[in-house]
Every structure is written in structure tokens, then in C-alpha cells.
Amino acid sequence: MRPSLEDTLAAAIRTIPDYPKPGILFRDITTLLGDARAFRRAVDELVHPWAGSKIDKIAGIEARGFILGGAIAHQLSAGFIPIRKKGKLPHDTVRVAYSLEYGLDEMEMHRDAVKPGEKVILVDDLIATGGTAEAASKLLKQMGADIVAACFVIDLPDLGGRARLEALGVDVRTLVSYEGH
Ligand code: AMP
Numbered sequence: 001m002r003p004s005l006e007d008t009l010a011a012a013i014r015t016i017p018d019y020p021k022p023g024i025l026f027r028d029i030t031t032l033l034g035d036a037r038a039f040r041r042a043v044d045e046l047v048h049p050w051a052g053s054k055i056d057k058i059a060g061i062e063a064r065g066f067i068l069g070g071a072i073a074h075q076l077s078a079g080f081i082p083i084r085k086k087g088k089l090p091h092d093t094v095r096v097a098y099s100l101e102y103g104l105d106e107m108e109m110h111r112d113a114v115k116p117g118e119k120v121i122l123v124d125d126l127i128a129t130g131g132t133a134e135a136a137s138k139l140l141k142q143m144g145a146d147i148v149a150a151c152f153v154i155d156l157p158d159l160g161g162r163a164r165l166e167a168l169g170v171d172v173r174t175l176v177s178y179e180g181h
Contacts, residue, residue: 005045009153009176012038027154027178029064029125043071045175046123046151050076055148056118057081059109061136062088064125068153072123081113081120083136094142098135107132109139116144126154127174128181130161137170149173156181 003011012032019026032038046068059081060069066082073080086095086106093108114120120140127133133150140147147170155162155174159181162172 005041006176008038008041013154013176025178025181027126027156029153032153033067039071042153042175043068043075046153046173047072047075049173050121050148054119055121057114057120057145059083059114059120059122059136059140059145061107061122061124061132065123068125068151069123072121072151076121078121081109081140083107083109083139094139096135096138096142098131100131107135107139109136109143111143114140114143114145118145119148120145121148122150122170124150124152126156127152127161127165127172128156128159130159130164133161133165133170134168137165137168154178 012035014028014031016026016028055076055078057079058069058073060066062084070080086108089108089110092111094111095106095108097104097106122136149171150165151173153175155177157177165172
């Protein structure tokens, strides 16, 4: 029997305790990316609801969102938009500040990366508090994008990110969830 999606993915994701600091369980997807079947399955399942529909762009959040987002863009025949940490993009950008556990950071997108009304799916590896994805959604909405959904391989539901994005009217798709943080 084919193992369940959640089992296949959970078996391919490595958990590193106390990284990058004590108390954090880091969900490492490099092992999933290195497993051809698990990587393909994650991408196929993330795009499943939109197979055959017209999606203009995939927006990936630096850096793991680039890897998944590039594969998803290829699968849906969509363009790709990199959302990057400040100072990395060479042309005219829009920028948004967002809070991390300690302090603030900023992310940017090229101003001409999306046209008003384009259908966009936002992609990252994991949603925790949802602060990163909310900031990326703000950038996309500011430029007039129609955010069809936000997709993540991993959900940490106890940290409330999914609920936070859904409260903003963004549909959320995730494949495997872990209790706690
Ligand atoms: P948040 O803004 O709190 O939703 O955090 C999401 C971002 O932080 C994503 O880009 C994740 O890659 C990263 N992240 C947060 N928590 C973890 C974790 N436990 N394991 C791996 N990455 C994480």
C-alpha cells in the first residue's frame, strides 16, 4: 500500500532540536529536497488544487520558498517572483517591515514583478506565526496581486500562522503539521 502523504513527508523531514537556539525544534527540509520521490510528491500535492487553472505567478519567500516555488512555477507553467531580504534585488523595489522574535526585519519585491489583477500563489517551506507570510502578502496586495492561496509544506498550527493569514482572507494549503513549535 502506498504510504500516506503525511507519513511520506514526515519521514523525509529532519528535526533538529535546539537549532538555531535552545528550545526550537528546527524542521529541516533539506532531507526532503534530497529525496527525489518526497520532493516530487510535496510539489505535486501543493499544486493539486490548481492543476489546470490559470495561475500567473508563484511568489517564493527567500530562501527555501525559492526552491519549492521554482518547482511549483514550472509545474503550473507560471512565472516566478522572488521575495527577498532587503538590499538583494537590483531594480526598483517595494519594501515591508515585519517583526521577528527579536526586533524587525524588512523584505522586498521588484515593483514591476506583478501586474494588478494577476493571480499569484505565495510559497514558503513552513508557516509558524505567519509574520513572514503576512508581510509577503502585504507586498503582493500593495501591487494589486490577486492572492489565490499561500502554500507551505509544514504547518505549526499552535503558533497561529494559518489562522492569521485566513483572517486576512488568504486561503492556506499545508501538507504536514507538527504540534508545538
Ligand atoms: P513565521 O514568520 O513565524 O511564520 O516563520 C516562518 C519562517 O521562519 C519561514 O521562512 C520558516 O522557514 C522559518 N521557520 C520558523 N520556524 C521554523 C522551524 N521551527 N523550523 C524551520 N524553519 C522555521
